[in-house]
Amino acid sequence: MRAITVHNVSKIYGKGHAAVKAVQDVTLAIEPGEIVLIMGPSGSGKTTLLSMIGTLLRPTEGSIVVGDLATRSLNDNQLADLRLESIGFIFQSFNLLSALTAKQNVMVPLIAGGAPKREAGKRAETLLTRLGLGERINSLPADLSGGEKQRVAIARALINEPKIILADEPTANLDSETGHEVATLLCEIACNENRAVVIVSHDPRLRDVAKRIYTIEDGKLIKEEAGGHNKICPVRHT
């Protein structure tokens, strides 16, 4: 089963003469374990497309299927449940909750899904330790470096074991070394854990992370090419 199927999707903002077509007639499919990079200049519609794939925006036309679930017919609560269970988000500016510690930030999706606080805490600690943040679990976001914040955000995206990870400019606010670490981590997430990873970015370094690269301009997918995934992925591909 495909992880994501986007079929003839368009998004139009405004009406009449003021209407702006942010995304036009986009069709793509993403398999489990695949890393797809969507590139394009600012205002090309890549973030709008990512928002629609993440069910944060409803398409004006077309359909998006997550797993085997057509999202068009779902109401807001059903979409929220779908995001909680099946989609993990990684943001450019990390978007951690400032009042919560690293561990508490990671616990949020679990608690929202009804997990007991103690169990959520244990799982968050385990995951943060796996991502190299074992010493920082009780730190507030303000006390973490950019790379640490992004790893906390990745842990939060992974904690519910979603089938899909959507990453918006995940390396934009990081130095090159930390950016490389995050890119490698995304490789592992896709290849080791068979999750579909969709990355939206300007960062050319991520071309070597992706299996497929789409270029979007003026809301249209204009090019599809293979990425250099096998060159850097630490996971041995047979």
Place this chain on the structure above:
Amino acid sequence: MFLIASRNLLQEKTRLLISVIGVAFSVILIVFLVGVYQGLNIELGKYIATIPSDLWVAQEGSKNLYDSTSVLPAAAQPDIEAVEGVASVKPFQGRQAAVEVNGKEYRAFVVATGEGSPAQPPNIVEGTADMRSGEIILDRVVTGAKLGQEVTVGGKPFTVAGITEGGNVLIVSYAFVMAEDAVRLFRSSEVVNYFVVETEDGADTSAVAAAIESAVPDSKVRGVSEFVENSISVVKEVFLPIISILSLIGGIVGMTVIGLTIYTSVLEKRREYGVLKALGIRNGQLYKIVLQQSLLTSVLGYAVGGLMAFGLMSLATRLAPAFIAEVRPIDMGWLFVATLLMGGLAAFLPARRLTKIDPAEVFKS
């Protein structure tokens, strides 16, 4: 979600402090108002209840001791004594009068005491209850009154023989004079204000009351509890509407303070709420976070306000003996419920604001 609510509150300690103080002041205001109301309710009837009586005979149309004057012929006493089931009858003389102390006037309810009168001064703290003609007993709230001092009542001089405590209930302060002085003062040698009746054991008080009303024209006989209740009703009629309105204003002020601070917090954290929405937290769960913040603030405000109110009341009673307040546990109980309600309503607008947050905004850097 309680985790997020509590952490959000603690993150902005100044804002939390402002909200808690706002709620605390509302609670203090309401506790004081309710305390004064209950204090008056309890104290106003307390003295009447100490007078040994089963029935109070009043002039028809006079409902209680304070807001209507009753005048009955003194000659009616033998007629009442003759009614079957009556054990004893005593005339009660008491009227409002101005007492002038050191050039300052106080409103007092001057009661006749001494032999043959059912009324006795409550709790003498200075001087004596055993006074003579020309002497008066005042409550200690009558500022400046000292033993041996001369005061005037209705233009007639009296010497202070005793000071009582608990003879003041804010709207009236009891003063006691000898019965013969009361007759001179009120020019009432042939009339009394009430007859206080004790019935024989086992007597049917309703039947006795009906018989007295037949025996004394233009009279109305009430059981002691009804008479006390009627006297307290003055407080209900006069003070309850004012206290209710002021309490409501207090509640609205508290609600506004919480509502505004939580609303500001929601606006400031709109991006974080957007992130929560994006992660898959339902609107209902977000409302819960805001509601929990609001309720936590309310509970803290209630606790702080309640403690401060009791401290201030104790101080007020010491500094101003005329201040009477009585707060019952049940009053604190309903005030707690009202505070929670206040917090719940205060969360309404901030919660509505949450629905307008677009989760897709989280992708904007």
